Amino acid sequence: MKLKFSLILLVLAAAVGLLCAQGAPPREIAITIDDLPAAGMGMSGAQIVEMTSKLLGTLRDQKVPAVGFVNEKKLYKFGEVDDRIKALAMWPEYGFELGNHTFSHASLSRVTLKDWEEEVVRGETVTTMLLNQHHMTLRYFRHPYLDTGRDLETRRQAEAFLVSRGYRIAPITMDAWDWMYASVYEDARKRGDSALQQQLVSSYLSYTGQVFDYYEKFSKELLGYEPKQILLLHGNWLEADHIGELLDLLRKRGYKFISLQDALGDAAYSMPDEYVGEEGTNWIDHWAITRGRPPRNTPQFPQWVIDRASALPRSPGQP
Numbered sequence: 001m002k003l004k005f006s007l008i009l010l011v012l013a014a015a016v017g018l019l020c021a022q023g024a025p026p027r028e029i030a031i032t033i034d035d036l037p038a039a040g041m042g043m044s045g046a047q048i049v050e051m052t053s054k055l056l057g058t059l060r061d062q063k064v065p066a067v068g069f070v071n072e073k074k075l076y077k078f079g080e081v082d083d084r085i086k087a088l089a090m091w092p093e094y095g096f097e098l099g100n101h102t103f104s105h106a107s108l109s110r111v112t113l114k115d116w117e118e119e120v121v122r123g124e125t126v127t128t129m130l131l132n133q134h135h136m137t138l139r140y141f142r143h144p145y146l147d148t149g150r151d152l153e154t155r156r157q158a159e160a161f162l163v164s165r166g167y168r169i170a171p172i173t174m175d176a177w178d179w180m181y182a183s184v185y186e187d188a189r190k191r192g193d194s195a196l197q198q199q200l201v202s203s204y205l206s207y208t209g210q211v212f213d214y215y216e217k218f219s220k221e222l223l224g225y226e227p228k229q230i231l232l233l234h235g236n237w238l239e240a241d242h243i244g245e246l247l248d249l250l251r252k253r254g255y256k257f258i259s260l261q262d263a264l265g266d267a268a269y270s271m272p273d274e275y276v277g278e279e280g281t282n283w284i285d286h287w288a289i290t291r292g293r294p295p296r297n298t299p300q301f302p303q304w305v306i307d308r309a310s311a312l313p314r315s316p317g318q319p
Contacts, residue, residue, distance in 0.1 A: 027216075027255045029229040030263035031059070031066040032170060034101055034142060037074055037087045039179055039234040042186060045083025052087040055240040056094045062247060065259040067170065068235065069101035069142040070127045085126060092134040097260070098127050099140030099170060108143065108158055109150040109278040117161050140260065141167040146175075146232075146280025155276055170260060171269060171283040172232040174215060176208040177301055182236035184308040189237055201242050203302055205249055210299040212253060218295060219284050227268035228258065232282075 033055075038048045059066050068091050075084045091098050103122035106115070120141070128138045141162050149155035162169060181204045188196040219226050231250075233239050239246070247257075263269075268287070275286035285295055 027226060027229070027253065028258045028263065029174070029231055029250060029255045030258055030260045031064060031231055031233065032069065032099075032142065032172065032260060033066055033233045033235050033239070034069045035074075035105065035179075036068045036070045036091070036098070036101075036235050037084050039236045040183060040186065043237075045077065045080030045087070048087040049083050049090075051237055051240045052090050052235070055235065055243060056090055056096065058240075058244050058247075059096070060094050062244070062257075064247060064257040065096070067097045067099050067140055067260045069099045069140070069170070070123065071101050071103065071105045071144075072123050072126050073104040075126060085130075088126065089130050089133075092130055092136055097136060097140070098131055098138070099142055100124060100127060100138060100167065101142050102144050105144040107145045107147045107278075108154065109147050113154055113157055113161075116158065120162070120165065137166075139166060139168055140170045142170045142172075143280065146172065146282070147278060148280070149276055150278055152274060152276050168264065170264075171230060171286075173219070173227065173229045173282050173284050174211060175232040175282055176204065176211045178204065178238055179234045179236070180301070180305055180309050182234060182238040183312055184305060185238040186236065187312055189241075200238070200305070201245065203305065204238065204242075205245060207299065207302060208246065208249065209253075212250075214295075214299050215282070215284050218288070222284065222288050222291070222293065223268060227284075228263040228266040229255075230260065230263050230283075 038051060043051065070088065075081060075088065077084065088098070100120060100123045102116070102119040104119060106119040108116050111119070124138060131138055149158055159169065181200050185197055185200045188194075188200065215229075216226050233243075233246075250257075269283070271287055272290055273283065273286045274290045275281070288295055
């Protein structure tokens, strides 16, 4: 009898657990990829085409929506313009949208508002042409360095300018600094150092998990729920080679992949946001600072990766 009762309890517990799981809304996230046609300065036009094909192939095969943000200045390298435009054209050809990231990755706090506005306009030319060929429109803007302005007046004027040109700002809520890992990864890749590559990938995925742990919890404390997240990535070999592992990590955390448009439908992105400062940060931080609750004890980025990246020689033209 005891055994029978125990079995009934187990069955009931399993049923309740299943119902709870079915009733819980899935986590949702949009993927965004910055600094196109490729982050950094080290890749040739042909390599950018190869990298882009691999990156977008994985996203397309796994039916993961994404928006890529473009710095058109990177298209104009002598002898490589055709390849670089070819790489960028692959985005709408594969069914992915493109957004504006200014012409030369201009930081709003480091140039005049007028110069920054000109950067936005100059960053539209090729991107608009490529999108129009696939019956798409240029509708998203991402601030370089996530720099929304050094003061509130500048920020509001810049936002009004973007609205006047038909843009929706693309915020972010999750950022694991893949660009820092990528510089070291690409150097190791060139040298054939597979051990270091794997060490970097392992660290990157681990740190990404820590970032998600922190901001999932913090957003619940701040907002009462987890908003539809927007992840910031960059166009690089780290993501081209390993974005499948990153997507697996997110699926294991219960995430469903959605479009940027769907993510921006979350009410959180309409909340008061008065964050200003030259140090760009994610929008969960924006909302927290606006409410007088700045984040504390955020995950520490691995110092050894910073040290490795700092020791790398700079490519010509790299800031």
